[in-house]
Amino acid sequence: MLLTTYIIIIITGCSLFFIGRNKIVSISKAEDKRPHSLYIYYGFFPAILGIAPSLVLLSLWIGFDDVIFNQMLKNRFPNNLIIDGNQTVLILIAKIQNIASGIIVGKPEQWVISLAEKLIVWRGYSNIMIAISSILLSVTLGYFSLTKIKIEFRARIAVEKLMMIGLVVCSLIAIITTIGIVFSVIFESLRFFRLIPPLEFLTGLTWNPEFEGAARAGSDQAGLSSYGSIPLFVGTFLISIIALSVSVPVGLLSAIYLSEYASKKVRGIFKPMLEVLAGVPTVVYGFFAALTIAPFFRQTGSLIGLDVASESALAAGFVMGIMIIPFVSSLSDDVISAVPQSLRDAALGLGSTKSESIKKVVLPAALPGIVASIILAVSRAVGETMIVVMAAGLAANLSINPLDAVTTVTAQIVTILVGDQEFESAKTLSAFALALTLIVITLILNFFALQIVKKYKEQYE
Amino acid sequence: MSQNIENIVKCRDVSVYYGENKAINSVSIGIEKKSITAFIGPSGCGKSTFLRTINRMNDTIEHCKIEGSVIVDGQDIYDPSVDVVPLRAKVGMVFQKPNPFPKSIYENVAYGPRIHGLASSKSELDEIVEKALKGAGLWNEARDRLNESGTGLSGGQQQRLCIARTIAVEPQIILMDEPCSALDPIATSKIEDLMSELAKEYTIIIVTHSMQQAARVSQKTAYFHLGNLIEYGDTKEIFVRPKDSQTEAYISGKIG
Amino acid sequence: MAQTRTEKIVIDSLKARGKKERNFRLFGVSAIALAVIFLAILLVSIVSKGAPGFFQYYAIFEVELTRERLDPRGDMSDQSLFEGQAKKIINEAVLEFTGAKNRSEKKAARSLLSNGSDVRLVEFVKNNTDKLDTMQKIKFALDDDADSYFRGFIKKETPEKQRRLSDIEISYLDKMKKEGLISYEVSDYLFFGSASRNAEMAGIKGAFIGSMFTLAICFIISFPIGVATAVYLEEFAPKNKFTELIEININNLAAVPSVVFGILGLAIFINLFGMPRSIPLVGGMVLALMTLPTIIISSRAAIRAVPPSIRDGALGIGASPMQATFHHVVPLAIPGMLTGTIIGMAQALGETAPLLMIGMVAFIVDIPGSVTDPGTVLPVQIFMWADFAERMFIQKTSAAIIILLLFLMIMNGGAVWLRRKLERRW
Structure with a gap:
């Protein structure tokens, strides 16, 4: 049904193109005048007006019809219905939707079936309505635009205006995405903070979202589980520190060597090699950490009498460090290369050795940029997910011992949100609160890094 | 070539290649001690390239190859055993564009003595810095702002800071690569005065595109054209009675 | 040639400074060496583990393809074949070979071949109807424990209680080996199988097709929008607070951790719009939003690299700004835009975390036939x-992983090739 509608609209658009074009050709012949614009613009004008708005209408309708149906279903729930742990509104709606699409599990109640039947009817009406209205819109706008076509109609300018609208709308997607992220996170976070006071979330020392039991929205038993996020942040911090202590020295020294010492040829070989490290998917690093590095650390640890957890912060942090090397090295390389040659010449001209000129002149001059690259590396480490999910473990230990298993903010978000979840429970909502803090942290880091880079660039421009 | 008592720099058949391109073609020249020698010529004639061979600054350019011998203070500086560090400490360089380090004035001047370990104490370093700044005629302007950034100075002051930075190491020869080309006339005349002053103690070789400058400050002048040394002799001679028609053409403004 | 004071001090200091210089250089070289070693260990460990994964052990058994037993309804329909006795036929062949007598022996014999052997037999019959009612030698995959035995991971020397295979099972396997029934071949299950709890039957086909659907959606959405945004910001946008806001937004989106995009997808697409979970359509939309900043940023760079003289030339002969942009600037910038897009697509292909959030982690055996069928993608399958x-x-x-890395290499290599091939120098 919907596919047919799409096709009909597109066919309408194509025919509008030819009608418009033929119209201007015949008008121009009849009046023996050249129109303002090229003929094709008189075809494009009705075609764009005929297609674009109705496609937008169609897509929006498809996106939002479920939102409306869900509300309508909710209003029709029986009054005596008990909404508790096993029967949340969302689950009930999902049940009705499943029945409507022909998936019946067990024996549903009568009212559920009748609502599912209603839903099928609504969907049918809705599809017919959307088909009719979008085709109608297409034809109306097409007809209207065809009436505009005259010899003095400035079709090119009109088409360009429409294109400009299209460009602006596209560039708004970035903003809409940001708004989407912010809203999806903030609303749920606010709901979470209604259940768990922000102070407890930010300062609590135990993270234990498991024992949900009857702790539900509206009930007052939320105290069974605890939502103190400190262990997660300590874990994130610990793993980031380990990652940075691998990636910063290796990345920075590589960048220095490649930009200051290496010949073009050597640079041409090793720079791409470093960048390969950035192209490896994180899930591969996670697998590598869990299967190769963690057992290696564990065995080495037991050899020298250390008890290393099988999922240790060290293994995850170390592998994350390897992953981040190219982020540090490539940005540092850029900023080091941006230091003017004249400064190097000045130092060398005074008789500095190469390393003296680098340590005392080039690096201090490039310092802001290097700091920015490290900040960006931190932000990477904080946001990295798969490595910690696969190799750092999920135990929310409050520990700064790198040999222990710890968990991170991102790992918790994933574990909580993977699989089915109830949007009413504090456990699910806590993931959104964690995401909110994660976004705030990375954006602050990013902001500072960009600010520093901007200042730095101005200095040498 | 004029007879001289002591040539501190002696170049014999020096050719410089950038990859396939020959930038300097078999140049032989001797530079007199404690005098000012000017290299002039149209842009792209290789005078800067040649200047940079004297303290091996061309080493920093990839694919740059040098033939012939350059003897500084009795030592062939392209001998494989030679370390560029003491060479450059001996043959300092001032560049076309003032290039102070993004550090304080004090740190700029102290940089050379620090890396070479010329001062054994803080007070000794202070002395060296003061002496160098005085030598560069910058002391009076800079004494109260030693801790301010060197990049905050005016163009002429920056160039004098660079000169101070160079003489703080107490080199024997100072190479100047068009040191005034980025400066206004007043700053230029200050630097020129300074050069004459410095020539009492140091051997100065200056590359300039300004014939008037060469005439004003130098004792000897060498005219380069397309990588060749066309004429070399006393400045007065060259400007009054050029032997070579190309030199005459350049000096009278026909080429350049 | 008297030495001045400076000269003397400098020459004296040379030894120590030369050493420092060499040390510093050594640090640099060792840093690069370390990074390269890390890369080498990563690749070697994956390749050495993964290379045997492309192969598996098969056992060849001769079975009688009795028509009545395999196709009881006689119409060769799927239903009929499903009702047939494929499993029983295979088991009979195995039991006959092993000579298993009592219950436990029979059980051991039956456990040696993969659970999916009957499906394989049915497939064979379907494709070779003419071979019905004959004896045929057919290759069946070994069960993963039996496979592990031949690979040497399960050893005879281990006490029986501590290994996953019993003595009887091992003796049967040895017998098969002795009689030449066992072969080690390229694993067809890996390439043509789908998700399975049985290791020997697990394959990447479903995940691979899911990845392709997801990537296609991602490309269809992000490329036009990314290019349009880049064109607008570079060519038409007035310099004001609003465009500045868009730019800040794009930079920030590039910094947002990928897992957050998964949350966006979960909260907006699935929860608010009521789209189904686990479908490539939603996955592609989420990845599109994630790769959008990469595409916008590289497309802008590509547009900026087109010299203004070309734009001016077009404007100078009376083209409208829109015409100058779309007739001249954009075509010249397309190689750069495509390069950025391929790199963005490669990122999307390797991305895991956001797809976990939108349910692409579900265990789905069916191979998706469209973008709205539930499916998974390669990295999630790996996870x-x-x-x-x-x-x-x-x-x-x-x-x-090797297959995924190969695809990423091809994509990134393609981007490099494209850049070299189509890059213009002005």
């Missing part, structure tokens, strides 16, 4: 397999 303890899954995971 799921990595969780299974069976030895063979580790190998299959590594093999899947």
